[in-house]
Amino acid sequence: MDLKKMYNEHSLRENPPGNFRPDEVLIDTVGGKLVxxxxxxDLSNKAVNSLYLAQEGFYVAAVAPDPELVADTASKADETGANIKVYSSDLTALPFPEGEFNIVYDDRWFDHIGYVEREKYAEEMWRVLKPGGYLILVTVQCRNARTCCDRGDPYVMFRSIFDIEEIRDVTSLYMDSRQRMFSMLMKKKTPAF
Known part of the structure; x- marks a missing residue:
C-alpha cells in the first residue's frame, strides 16, 4: 500500500470497511459536518483516524499511553506529511493548555480507565476542549464488568459538564469479530459547574 499516494489522492472515508478506513462514528460526525x-x-490509537482528521483540515494531536501505538501513528504521519503531532501521555493529565481543541475523539480508551480515574478523565476532556467543543466517546457496551460500562455510567458521569446531544448503538470490527458498542456525542457546557 502506498500510504502517501492514498492519503494525497482521495479521502480515506472512501476506502472499503476494514481497508484502512476511519471509524464510521468519526466519518458521520466530522465528515457529516455535525462538528x-x-x-x-485523537485518542483512538488508530493512525487512520488521525490521518482522516488531518484530511478534513484539522491540526491533530494524537495521544496514546502505549509508546508502540504512538510510534505507528508518528511513522504514518511522517510518511504522508499530515499535520499530526503524537504524544505518549496519561489521559487524566494531558500535556495541553486549557481550551486547545474543538474535538476530542476517544475510541475505547475510556474503557481502560479505572472507575476512580474516570471522573478525572471527564474533567480533563472538558478542560482541553474549547468552549462549545465536542467530545465523541465510543465505548464497549457490556454490563457488570469491572473495566466496562453501560449507557448509564458515562451518561451520569458526563451530563454535569457536557450537553449529551446523541447516544447511539454502533458495531465495530475488532480482531476480526464484530463488537457492540455505543457512541456519545457531547458538547462542552460553559461554565461547567
Whole structure:
C-alpha cells in the first residue's frame, strides 16, 4: 500500500470497511459536518483516524499511553506529511493548555480507565476542549464488568459538564469479530459547574 499516494489522492472515508478506513462514528460526525473546527485530539490509537482528521483540515494531536501505538501513528504521519503531532501521555493529565481543541475523539480508551480515574478523565476532556467543543466517546457496551460500562455510567458521569446531544448503538470490527458498542456525542457546557 502506498500510504502517501492514498492519503494525497482521495479521502480515506472512501476506502472499503476494514481497508484502512476511519471509524464510521468519526466519518458521520466530522465528515457529516455535525462538528467542525481547526484542532482535534485523537485518542483512538488508530493512525487512520488521525490521518482522516488531518484530511478534513484539522491540526491533530494524537495521544496514546502505549509508546508502540504512538510510534505507528508518528511513522504514518511522517510518511504522508499530515499535520499530526503524537504524544505518549496519561489521559487524566494531558500535556495541553486549557481550551486547545474543538474535538476530542476517544475510541475505547475510556474503557481502560479505572472507575476512580474516570471522573478525572471527564474533567480533563472538558478542560482541553474549547468552549462549545465536542467530545465523541465510543465505548464497549457490556454490563457488570469491572473495566466496562453501560449507557448509564458515562451518561451520569458526563451530563454535569457536557450537553449529551446523541447516544447511539454502533458495531465495530475488532480482531476480526464484530463488537457492540455505543457512541456519545457531547458538547462542552460553559461554565461547567
Amino acid at each position: 467542525h473546527g481547526d484542532s482535534a485530539l
